Amino acid sequence: MAGGRNYYKEVSDAFLERRKAAEAHCDRLRAEVYASVPEVRKVDILLAQTGAKLFVASSQGGDVEGAVAKIKEETARLRNRRGELLRGAGYPEDYTDMKYRCEKCRDSGFVGLDMCECMKSDIAEARLADSDMGPLAAVQSFDNFSLDYYSGENRRAAEYNLNALRGFAESFDAKSGESWLLVGDTGLGKTHLSTALGVTVIRRGYDVVYKSVQGMIDDFEAEQFHGADPDIIRKYYDCDLLIIDDLGVEMSTQFSISCIYNVINTRMNARRSCVFSTNLTQKELREKYADRITSRLFGSYKPLIFSGVDVRRQKLSK
Numbered sequence: 001m002a003g004g005r006n007y008y009k010e011v012s013d014a015f016l017e018r019r020k021a022a023e024a025h026c027d028r029l030r031a032e033v034y035a036s037v038p039e040v041r042k043v044d045i046l047l048a049q050t051g052a053k054l055f056v057a058s059s060q061g062g063d064v065e066g067a068v069a070k071i072k073e074e075t076a077r078l079r080n081r082r083g084e085l086l087r088g089a090g091y092p093e094d095y096t097d098m099k100y101r102c103e104k105c106r107d108s109g110f111v112g113l114d115m116c117e118c119m120k121s122d123i124a125e126a127r128l129a130d131s132d133m134g135p136l137a138a139v140q141s142f143d144n145f146s147l148d149y150y151s152g153e154n155r156r157a158a159e160y161n162l163n164a165l166r167g168f169a170e171s172f173d174a175k176s177g178e179s180w181l182l183v184g185d186t187g188l189g190k191t192h193l194s195t196a197l198g199v200t201v202i203r204r205g206y207d208v209v210y211k212s213v214q215g216m217i218d219d220f221e222a223e224q225f226h227g228a229d230p231d232i233i234r235k236y237y238d239c240d241l242l243i244i245d246d247l248g249v250e251m252s253t254q255f256s257i258s259c260i261y262n263v264i265n266t267r268m269n270a271r272r273s274c275v276f277s278t279n280l281t282q283k284e285l286r287e288k289y290a291d292r293i294t295s296r297l298f299g300s301y302k303p304l305i306f307s308g309v310d311v312r313r314q315k316l317s318k
């Protein structure tokens, strides 16, 4: 994910562009119709005066209602006539009308002062396409997380993990500070459920960052040592939900440990949710990380234990 991208601005610019293009398209269609059926232009000129006529009628006093009714009648007649003319020339009646992708906001992106669902959804998809989940997002969902690869106790654990993370995703609250630690060997569904979680929360309109721990540390190094824009790291502190994959695979240095600590601590103090997944056991985590990290991970994060037989290997052997 690039640092500091303003998805709202990108999407609202795209809305404006699309509207401009649609208006230009309508202008061309109208010009085409005027050229072949000149009377339509005359009708359009009369129709364009409707607002002014209504204004004059209502400000003149006297029988306002009667005058307004007459104007409305005339307008309806003109609209009918326009339709007839178009049909007569072989055009559909709405040939020159704006065709909106979203009727609710007429492609403005807003209904009154509220952002329309269509714009929210475009922002979510832009975030998603730009996130590390991009390619996995299409194939890893809660719905297609199969419990068939697990049996007995492992299956119960997998089902518990699925339900826990699905519940968390579907009722996600950016101010809850609820955080999770996903523990277990490779190939037991941690990445699948993390992706499903991220995608669900993004689609609900939240700002989600999904990164491998190495990817996150690379960003901090770029900012600290190579002059990258501070925006590149700000998202790790500020996003609504941070999902960090593969804690423990990174090269451990003073710097990496302080990055991880700062992220965990800052987010905890701000009550922002965080999800870490790791292949390391509790003992290995304690060996690798300073106590100030593990005490927070074990003390405040809810653990989910993944156990069983590598799903990827099971799929390959089928």
Ligand SMILES: [Zn+2]
Pocket: 102, 103, 104, 105, 106, 107, 108, 109, 110, 116, 117, 118, 119
């Ligand atoms: Zn809309």
